[in-house]
Amino acid sequence: METLVLPAPAKLNLFLHITGRRDDGYHELQSVFQFLDLHDVLSFTRLTTPAIEFQCSAAALNTADNLVVRAAQLLQTKQSVKQGVRIILDKRLPYGGGLGGGSSDAATTLLALNRLWDLQFNEDQLAELGLQLGADVPVFVRGHAAFAEGIGEQLYPVQPSSPWYLVIDPGVHISTATLFQHPALQRDCLPLARETWQQQTTQNVFEPLVRELYPEVAKALDWLVEYAPTRLTGTGACLFGAFESQELARAALARMPAQWNGFVARGLNESPVCQQLRQASTDNLTN
Ligand SMILES: C[C@@](CO)(OP(=O)(O)O)[C@H](O)COP(=O)(O)OP(=O)(O)OC[C@H]1O[C@@H](n2ccc(N)nc2=O)[C@H](O)[C@@H]1O
Ligand SMILES: Nc1ncnc2c1ncn2[C@@H]1O[C@H](COP(=O)(O)OP(=O)(O)O)[C@@H](O)[C@H]1O
Secondary structure, eight states, X not given: OOEEEEEEEEEEEEEEEEEEXXXXXXXXXXXXXXXXXXXXXXXXXXXXXXXXXXXESSGGGOSTTOHHHHHHHHHHHHTTOOOEEEEXXXXXXXXXXXXXXXXXXXXXXXXXHHHHTTOOXXXXXXXXXXXXXXXXXXXXXXXXXXEEETTTTEEEEOOOOOOEEEEEEOSOOOOHHHHHHOTTSOOOOOOOOGGGGXXXXXXXXXXXXXXXXXXXXXXXXXXXXXXXXXXEOTTSSOEEEEESSHHHHHHHHHHSOTTSEEEEEEEEXXXXXXXXXHHOHHHHOBO
């Protein structure tokens, strides 16, 4: 039996602008994605029958429509694969909070099964398949911090600094689809030149809306900004502050009001899953 164990990292949107809306209702974005050194862990065991078995440590996600199962099914049908897989997801990332964990789990599944089932898809093909599962999946497939355009699928590698982040989950559920439909959402940001984004003023366009609709998120943003430059990630509700050192981020975490959850993590410009797959494919495969 062959088993592959791989991480699925979280992401932050360092900024998020909307520059327009497509005919199919999806929005044209500009954003910069950076990964965090906090991740879910997935294990993939090859089965000789075509079954896809799935087990998740979070009961609410232990379902047949989990993005991990959908990613495995997509590959299986695309290539008429006769083998199967048992997937165990150790869910460590908060979900539904703009950290992209579901998309990252899906991307890790595509990368892992491409290897385990020997499918020979290249990176472009896997990113394209990933896009069918969600707008955030391609960046996790490619594995580089990136300036994103289109709906998040046009990706250009960037190398932002890697501060220590204090990420706060204020415990509020926000529906991505509902926020994207909101009439007050700013959809007319002027396109930024991607070479100079760090010299330009940026924001997360969802932030004013989320502040208004979810006072608890506004409270957390107002608390954290006393310690560090602070921003919402994705459509929230998670938010982050960027610190110069782990100690400073931890000191702020120690003072954080008890009603929120928080963690300290480092920004990463390379995804650990891609590094791991590149480095030692055979080390990870145990007979
Ligand atoms: C906003 C972002 C920023 O990274 O992240 P999250 O807050 O979800 O992490 C993403 O664009 C979200 O990506 P993802 O979570 O994969 O979205 P999807 O499942 O593809 O889409 C969910 C819904 O959001 C809307 N949507 C999403 C992306 C986009 N560019 N335009 C949209 O209008 C659509 O209504 C869609 O039905
Ligand atoms: N493996 C998964 N991990 C997390 N969420 C998942 C997963 N599969 C499906 N989902 C669904 O996707 C939603 C978005 O999850 P996630 O990607 O973690 O957050 P976000 O899109 O807000 O960054 C969850 O609320 C959940 O219903």
